[in-house]
Amino acid sequence: MKPFHRRFETWGTRHASAALALALLIGCSKKEAASRQASDPPPSISPVLEAGRGKGDGQLGQNIPDEGLPEGPKSFVVDEDGTLHVLDQDNERIQRFADGKLVGSTKIPARAFDDVELFGSGGYALLDVHSPAAIVFVGGDGQVTSELPLESSEIPEPSSITALVSHDDGYWVELTDDYMVHVASASGAALAASVVPGQAFDGPNALKAEQAEPQRVALFRVALPDGDTSALGEVAFGERVARRTLLAPRKGGGALLGVITESEQSDPETPPLESASLVVIDAGGHEKHRVPLPHSTSVEDSFRSVKRGNDGNVYVMKVAESGVSFVKVTP
Numbered sequence: 001m002k003p004f005h006r007r008f009e010t011w012g013t014r015h016a017s018a019a020l021a022l023a024l025l026i027g028c029s030k031k032e033a034a035s036r037q038a039s040d041p042p043p044s045i046s047p048v049l050e051a052g053r054g055k056g057d058g059q060l061g062q063n064i065p066d067e068g069l070p071e072g073p074k075s076f077v078v079d080e081d082g083t084l085h086v087l088d089q090d091n092e093r094i095q096r097f098a099d100g101k102l103v104g105s106t107k108i109p110a111r112a113f114d115d116v117e118l119f120g121s122g123g124y125a126l127l128d129v130h131s132p133a134a135i136v137f138v139g140g141d142g143q144v145t146s147e148l149p150l151e152s153s154e155i156p157e158p159s160s161i162t163a164l165v166s167h168d169d170g171y172w173v174e175l176t177d178d179y180m181v182h183v184a185s186a187s188g189a190a191l192a193a194s195v196v197p198g199q200a201f202d203g204p205n206a207l208k209a210e211q212a213e214p215q216r217v218a219l220f221r222v223a224l225p226d227g228d229t230s231a232l233g234e235v236a237f238g239e240r241v242a243r244r245t246l247l248a249p250r251k252g253g254g255a256l257l258g259v260i261t262e263s264e265q266s267d268p269e270t271p272p273l274e275s276a277s278l279v280v281i282d283a284g285g286h287e288k289h290r291v292p293l294p295h296s297t298s299v300e301d302s303f304r305s306v307k308r309g310n311d312g313n314v315y316v317m318k319v320a321e322s323g324v325s326f327v328k329v330t331p
Helices: 011-039
Strands: 044-051 075-078 084-088 093-098 101-107 115-119 123-128 134-138 144-149 161-167 170-175 179-184 190-196 200-202 205-213 216-223 229-236 240-249 255-263 273-281 287-293 306-308 314-320 323-330
Touching (some): 044 084, 044 093, 075 306, 084 115, 115 161, 123 161, 134 179, 216 240, 229 273, 240 273, 240 306, 287 323
Parallel strands (some): 200 240
Antiparallel strands (some): 075 084, 084 093, 093 101, 115 123, 134 144, 170 179, 179 190, 200 205, 205 216, 216 229, 240 255, 273 287, 306 314
8 A cells, every 4th residue: 555835304295205105005005906806806606507306308316215315416527618417326327518508418327326527538437335336437328338346455445435536547536535545547447556645636746634623624735655744724614614525626726625514503403504615725725715605405415516627617516405506616
């Protein structure tokens, strides 16, 4: 296993000069602030898709069993062109949307898949964390090209997998929001497992997040392949951090951190109120922006509802009883 921050002047002249200097300073400061704001605008949020429920084209399935959690679309992936590929596993398909319209669909095996990444030319890598846990690779025609069992000494409990990660060198799985295991090549071939202590790749480094305290998340860079770790920064929240929804590199350096926070209600019998947010962190580890994100109100079980697309933007899936919506956050 590899182991994977001035001369004397008259009273009037002196004060006139000071006033002029102050005016010039204020003017320059305003110009500098305006320039910084223009070059570093806050993130924008725009709608991407509104999809209804059902089995028709462009609709997304819903499964409400007699026992167990209700399920809707579990995950999605966004390619470099901004096309949205939604894992509509209840309808045994992946549907593709561009500019809010359905542009294609691929049939997939009838299986309780949890996560999806792109594979090859038009194909998909599909993660199933249930027994028997595996990654199923399908081509652009939906036909299975290979299946990779996941249980191993590095992954003793596949149910602890929290994400499927696509990288230049192939496919990795994230376990318990803590570390990643390299399991397959870009072609889907099995590999001798290697481990990286982090949750996202950022060039020659990995990014790692740890909950330092109930209301604080510490971020680190992990140099690869030696595993040397250095602090990137720390983010404080006003409420308890319940879970992390995203950790990804930011274009231009830095990181994107998504979290769900909980605020306790006055009635102890009332569940905590959840809020979602995205924090944009620069290359020096400083917080640049913080924006609220849409948050699902349905009880449906989703595996990953926030992802960084291959186009560099952040996408959020919101599940409600009436349908499923997606928004794009341009950080």
